[in-house]
Amino acid sequence: xxxxxVLLETRxxxxxxxxxxxxxxxxxxVQTGEIHALMGANGAGKSTLVKVLTGDVTPNAGVILLDGxxxxxxxxASARKAGLASVYQDVSLVPLLTIEQNLRLTGTTMEAIxxxxxxxxxxxxxxxxxxxxxxxxxxxxxxxxxxxxxLPRLLVLDEVTATLPADLSERVFRVARRWRSEGxxxxxxxxRMTEVKALCDRATVLRDGTTVGxxxxxxxxxxxxVSLMLGPEAASVVVSEGAVADSAPAPAGDAGAAVEVRxxxxxxxxxxxxxxxxxxxxxxxxxxxxxQSDLFxxxxxxxxxxxxxxxxxxxxxxxxxxxDAIGAGLxxxxxxxxxxxxxxxxxxxxxxxxxxxxxxxxxxxxxxxEGRRVKSAIDRLEIDTRAGSRVMQLSGGNQQKVTIAxxxxxxxxxxxxxxPTRGIDIRTKDQIYRVLRExxxxxxxxxxFTSELPEIQLACDRALVMFGGRIVAELSAHDAxxxxxxxxxxxxxxxxxxxxxxxx
Amino acid sequence: xxxxxxxxxxxxxPSFRRLLRRNAWTLGTYVLFLAVFGFTLSIHPDYGPYEVRxxxxxxxxxxxxxxxxxxxxxxxxxxxxxxxxxxxxxxxAARYMFHHDFQTAVLVAxxxxxxxxxxxxxxxxxxLRTRVPDxxxxxxxxxxxxxxxxxxxPKPGGGAPIAFMEIASGNLFTPWVPNGLxxxxxxxxxxxxxxKLSRLxxxxxxxxxxRTAAFRRGVRVGPTRVFSYALGGFFAACGGLALMMSTxxxxxxxxxxYTLSGVSAIVxxxxxxxxxxxxxxxxxxxxxxxxxxxADLILSGTDPNLGQVIQGxxxxxxxMAGGLAPLLRNRVTRKTDETTLSAAA
Numbered sequence: 001x002x003x004x005x006v007l008l009e010t011r012x013x014x015x016x017x018x019x020x021x022x023x024x025x026x027x028x029x030v031q032t033g034e035i036h037a038l039m040g041a042n043g044a045g046k047s048t049l050v051k052v053l054t055g056d057v058t059p060n061a062g063v064i065l066l067d068g069x070x071x072x073x074x075x076x077a078s079a080r081k082a083g084l085a086s087v088y089q090d091v092s093l094v095p096l097l098t099i100e101q102n103l104r105l106t107g108t109t110m111e112a113i114x115x116x117x118x119x120x121x122x123x124x125x126x127x128x129x130x131x132x133x134x135x136x137x138x139x140x141x142x143x144x145x146x147x148x149x150x151l152p153r154l155l156v157l158d159e160v161t162a163t164l165p166a167d168l169s170e171r172v173f174r175v176a177r178r179w180r181s182e183g184x185x186x187x188x189x190x191x192r193m194t195e196v197k198a199l200c201d202r203a204t205v206l207r208d209g210t211t212v213g214x215x216x217x218x219x220x221x222x223x224x225x226v227s228l229m230l231g232p233e234a235a236s237v238v239v240s241e242g243a244v245a246d247s248a249p250a251p252a253g254d255a256g257a258a259v260e261v262r263x264x265x266x267x268x269x270x271x272x273x274x275x276x277x278x279x280x281x282x283x284x285x286x287x288x289x290x291x292q293s294d295l296f297x298x299x300x301x302x303x304x305x306x307x308x309x310x311x312x313x314x315x316x317x318x319x320x321x322x323x324d325a326i327g328a329g330l331x332x333x334x335x336x337x338x339x340x341x342x343x344x345x346x347x348x349x350x351x352x353x354x355x356x357x358x359x360x361x362x363x364x365x366x367x368x369x370e371g372r373r374v375k376s377a378i379d380r381l382e383i384d385t386r387a388g389s390r391v392m393q394l395s396g397g398n399q400q401k402v403t404i405a406x407x408x409x410x411x412x413x414x415x416x417x418x419x420p421t422r423g424i425d426i427r428t429k430d431q432i433y434r435v436l437r438e439x440x441x442x443x444x445x446x447x448x449f450t451s452e453l454p455e456i457q458l459a460c461d462r463a464l465v466m467f468g469g470r471i472v473a474e475l476s477a478h479d480a481x482x483x484x485x486x487x488x489x490x491x492x493x494x495x496x497x498x499x500x501x502x503x504x
Numbered sequence: 505x506x507x508x509x510x511x512x513x514x515x516x517x518p519s520f521r522r523l524l525r526r527n528a529w530t531l532g533t534y535v536l537f538l539a540v541f542g543f544t545l546s547i548h549p550d551y552g553p554y555e556v557r558x559x560x561x562x563x564x565x566x567x568x569x570x571x572x573x574x575x576x577x578x579x580x581x582x583x584x585x586x587x588x589x590x591x592x593x594x595x596x597a598a599r600y601m602f603h604h605d606f607q608t609a610v611l612v613a614x615x616x617x618x619x620x621x622x623x624x625x626x627x628x629x630x631x632l633r634t635r636v637p638d639x640x641x642x643x644x645x646x647x648x649x650x651x652x653x654x655x656x657x658p659k660p661g662g663g664a665p666i667a668f669m670e671i672a673s674g675n676l677f678t679p680w681v682p683n684g685l686x687x688x689x690x691x692x693x694x695x696x697x698x699x700k701l702s703r704l705x706x707x708x709x710x711x712x713x714x715r716t717a718a719f720r721r722g723v724r725v726g727p728t729r730v731f732s733y734a735l736g737g738f739f740a741a742c743g744g745l746a747l748m749m750s751t752x753x754x755x756x757x758x759x760x761x762y763t764l765s766g767v768s769a770i771v772x773x774x775x776x777x778x779x780x781x782x783x784x785x786x787x788x789x790x791x792x793x794x795x796x797x798x799a800d801l802i803l804s805g806t807d808p809n810l811g812q813v814i815q816g817x818x819x820x821x822x823x824m825a826g827g828l829a830p831l832l833r834n835r836v837t838r839k840t841d842e843t844t845l846s847a848a849a
Binding site (some may be wrong): 093094 | 519522638703707709710712713714716717718719720721722723724781836
C-alpha cells in the first residue's frame with residue numbers, strides 16, 4: 001500500500017436554504033486507503049456536506065480540493081467523472097425504469113457492473129425488472145454496485161446500512177474494506193457506533209453544521225465522539241446509556257391490562273397472543289419481515305385482522321380505520337416520519353391535527369386552547385421549533401418528536417412505537433427513551449418495536465421476540481441482552497430458558 | 505439469498521407474460537377500440553372506405569394533440585396550452601398557404617413545425633426558470649397563444665392548396681388506407697420512435713418518473729424537461745396542420761377545445777398523469793375511440809348532449825378499471841412475498 005496521501009480536502013464549506021443554515025463550516029480531510037466516518041447528531045450537516053461533495057448541491061461558500069487542486073461540481077455526473085460518487089440514504093434508482101435502463105442512463109456497461117454484482121451477491125437479480133418492483137434492500141445494493149462500477153476514488157456511503165438487514169450490511173462493509181485495501185477511500189455516514197468503531201480508521205465529527213473535531217478511532221473511543229457530537233454543555237446529559245434503564249421503575253405486578261391480543265392472525269401473523277399492561281414499556285424484537293409490521297398495523301387500525309381479538313381495557317374492539325384505534329386510545333408513531341406528518345404544514349398544525357375535533361366550537365377551531373396544549377407538548381419534548389413553519393425543514397429527530405408530541409397533546413392510553421429512533425442521533429434517542437419511560441410511569445402503556453437491540457434494555461420492562469409471524473420468546477429487561485435477543489430473533493433455541501442461562 | 509428471491513417471483517414469470525403485463529393497458533385500449541369499431545359496423549352495415557377516411561381525418565388532430573400531451577406528461581409536466589398552440593399553427597398555415605402553390609405550403613408547414621417546437625420549448629423554459637407550477641404557466645400561455653391566433657386570423661378563413669390537403673385526406677394506395685393514417689404512423693415512427701430508443705428518451709422517462717433519482721443518475725433534468733415541452737410543441741404544430749388539412753380552413757378557436765380532449769385521450773391511453781409511465785400508441789388509439797364514440801352516438805340517434813355524458817362516463821369507467829388492475833396485482837404480489845418470507849423462515 002502506498003503511503004497515505006490526502007485525497008480530498010474541504011475548507012469552510014457552507015450551505016443555507018433560505019434562513020435555515022444546513023452547513024456552516026464543513027472541513028473534511030480524507031486520505032487514500034482509509035475508511036473515514038462522518039458523524040454528528042441529526043441536522044448536524046452530514047448529509048449536506050456529502051451532497052456538496054458529490055455535486056448534488058452547490059455550496060454557498062468554501063472550497064473542495066481534490067489531490068490539492070480546487071474543483072467545482074455542477075452535478076452528480078461531473079463529480080462522478082472526477083472520481084467522487086455517493087450512495088444515498090434514499091434509493092436513487094428511477095422507479096419506473098428497469099434496472100438495465102437505469103444502468104444505461106448512467107452509461108454503465110454490463111461488463112463494468114458484472115463483477116460488482118457478483119461481489120455483492122446479486123447475480124440472481126433480474127435486471128429487466130422495474131426498479132419499483134424490487135425490494136428496497138436489493139435496490140440499495142444495486143445502487144451501490146452501479147456506483148462501484150465507475151470505480152470512484154472516493155466512495156461515499158450515506159447511511160446506506162440504516163435500512164439494511166445485518167447480513168446485507170456485511171456485504172457493504174466487505175466492499176468498503178476492499179476499497180481501503182486497494183488504496184482508494186470511503187466516507188461512511190452511520191449512526192451505529194459499533195459499526196463505525198469496527199470499520200473506520202478516523203472520524204470527523206460535525207455539530208450544528210460545523211466540524212468540531214477529528215478522532216482517531218484506533219486510539220480513542222465512543223465517549224470522545226459522543227461528547228464532541230453533543231457539545232460541551234450537553235455532554236453531562238448523557239452520562240451513560242444505561243442511565244435511563246436504572247431510573248426505570250420496576251413493573252407493577254398489579255397493573256391492569258391496557259391491551260390484550262388474542263390469537264391474532266393477519267398477513268404472516270400466526271396466532272399471536274400477548275398482554276400489554278398499563279405502566280410498562282413492552283419491547284418487540286424481530287428481524288426484518290417477521291410480522292412485526294402486520295402486528296402494528298392491526299393494532300393501529302391500518303389493517304384488519306383475519307381472525308383473533310384485540311381487547312382494549314378488557315373490551316373487545318374492532319378497528320376498521322385508524323380513527324377507531326385512536327378513539328380507543330391506541331396511537332401509532334411510525335418509523336417513517338413522512339408517513340405521519342404533513343410535511344408542508346407547521347409544527348403547530350401537525351401536533352394539533354388529531355385533537356382538532358375535540359376543540360371545535362360550532363365548527364370553528366379554538367386556536368387558543370389548541371396553542372396551549374401544543375405548547376406544553378413542545379416544551380415537554382424539547383422540540384427545536386426554529387424552522388417550525390414547515391415540518392419538512394426540521395431534522396429527522398425533531399420530526400419524530402413532533403409525531404410523539406401530537407399524541408401527547410391529543411391524549412392516549414397506549415403508544416405504539418414502530419422503530420421510532422431509526423436514523424436518529426444519540427441525544428434525541430436518549431430523550432425519546434426518557435419520554436417513553438415517563439409515559440409508562442404515568443400509567444400509559446407503550447409497545448416499542450426497535451431494530452436496535454441495545455435499546456431494549458434501555459427502555460423496556462419486557463421484550464417479546466417474534467420470528468416467522470409468531471412470538472417465540474419472552475424476556476425480562478434483565479435477561480434481554482443483545483446476544484440473547486439475537487439468538488431468539490434468529491429462531492434459535494427456546495428463547496427464555498437459553499437466554500436466562502446466558503445472562504447468568 | 506433473501507435478496508435474490510424476488511427475481512424468481514412467479515409473477516416475474518416468462519418474459520412474454522411480463523411484456524403482456526407491462527403493456528396490458530395499451531392492449532386494453534386496442535380491445536376497447538375494436539369493441540367500439542365492431543359496434544359501429546353493427547349499426548352501420550354499409551361501412552366503407554369513405555367512412556374510414558372520415559374517421560381518420562376526424563381523429564388526426566386529436567391523435568397528434570394526444571401525442572403532444574403524452575410527450576410532456578411522460579416528462580413529468582403538463583401543457584394546457586397545446587390546444588391554443590394547435591390553433592396558432594392552424595391559422596398561420598391557413599393564412600400563409602392561402603392562394604399559394606404546394607411548395608410554398610410545404611415550406612410554411614416546415615416553418616410552423618419549427619415555430620411550434622420553439623413555442624413549446626418556451627412554455628417549458630418559463631415553467632423551469634420561474635419555478636411557477638407548469639399547470640399555471642401553461643394555462644396562462646394558453647391565453648397568450650389563443651390571443652396570438654386571433655391576432656393572426658380574427659375570424660375563420662384562409663385555406664391551403666388542394667394538393668397539400670390531400671396529404672391527410674387523400675388516398676395514395678388503397679381507399680381503405682387513407683393518407684392521414686400513413687402520415688400519423690410516419691411522423692410518429694420518424695420522430696418519436698428514434699427518441700424513445702435513444703438515451704434522451706430514457707432520460708425523458710426517468711425525469712418523469714423521479715426527478716431527484718434522475719438527477720443523481722446524471723441526467724440533465726432541466727434541458728430534458730424543456731425538451732419534452734418542445735417535443736409537445738412540435739406535435740401540437742402537427743395537430744394544427746392536421747386540423748388545417750381536415751377542415752380546409754383556418755379557425756382561431758377550433759384548436760382550443762383539443763386541450764382537454766387530448767388529456768382525456770392520454771388518460772384513456774394509459775399514460776400516468778404523474779409522469780414516467782405510458783407510451784404514444786395507447787393515446788393514439790384512444791383518440792380514435794374518442795372520435796368514434798360521439799359519431800356512433802349520433803348515428804344511433806342519441807341526444808348529442810346525452811352523448812357527452814356517456815363519453816365522460818366511459819373515460820371514468822375505463823380509468824377506474826385500469827386503476828383496479830394494479831391494485832389486484834399488488835395484493836397477489838404481497839401474498840407471494842409473504843409466503844417466500846415464511847418459507848425462508
